[in-house]
Amino acid sequence: MASHVNRGKDFESVVKEAFEKIPNTSVYRVPDQMTYKVGSKNPCDFLIYHKPVLYAIECKATNKPSLPFVNITEFQWTELLKMSKIDGVVAGILCWWVNCDRTAFIPIQFLEILKQNGAKSIRYDADDKEIIDIPGRKKRVFWEYEMVKLFQSIA
Numbered sequence: 712m713a714s715h716v717n718r719g720k721d722f723e724s725v726v727k728e729a730f731e732k733i734p735n736t737s738v739y740r741v742p743d744q745m746t747y748k749v750g751s752k753n754p755c756d757f758l759i760y761h762k763p764v765l766y767a768i769e770c771k772a773t774n775k776p777s778l779p780f781v782n783i784t785e786f787q788w789t790e791l792l793k794m795s796k797i798d799g800v801v802a803g804i805l806c807w808w809v810n811c812d813r814t815a816f817i818p819i820q821f822l823e824i825l826k827q828n829g830a831k832s833i834r835y836d837a838d839d840k841e842i843i844d845i846p847g848r849k850k851r852v853f854w855e856y857e858m859v860k861l862f863q864s865i866a
Contacts, residue, residue, distance in 0.1 A: 722772040722807050723756055729856040736761045754790030761862050767794045767802035774809050777832040791819040808835035816843040816861050
């Protein structure tokens with residue numbers, strides 16, 4: 712049995728379930744492209760509409776204390792940044808630092824500023840008004856998230 716456990720897909724399921732519990736919220740899970748054909752790329756994992764904002768969210772789970780920017784594909788980075796410049800759209804990364812018990816939403820525009828300033832990753836203990844912590848209740852491994860806090864923070 713592998714010693715490294717990738718919890719990414721399970722994290723996406725937990726996130727989808729948490730958003731679906733919020734009334735008047737549309738959650739679209741962008742299907743993964745398993746064909747690996749040229750041009751079959753996903754800009755994000757979810758498109759979520761909660762009036763008046765469309766959220767484009769890419770989920771990342773990492774067992775390390777930092778999320779390396781190389782874990783975000785160039786296509787995702789570019790497309791999320793492009794979407795974030797549209798009025799009424801919020802785009803970014805929802806990161807779960809597994810071993811640090813922190814989940815936060817980081818707008819792609821904030822990550823772009825970090826990248827432009829030479830950063831190669833973002834640490835779990837990064838503290839900035841742009842980073843939105845997602846509270847929840849830890850179960851055994853996964854969390855039961857209060858995703859409505861994301862909407863309240865953006866509003």
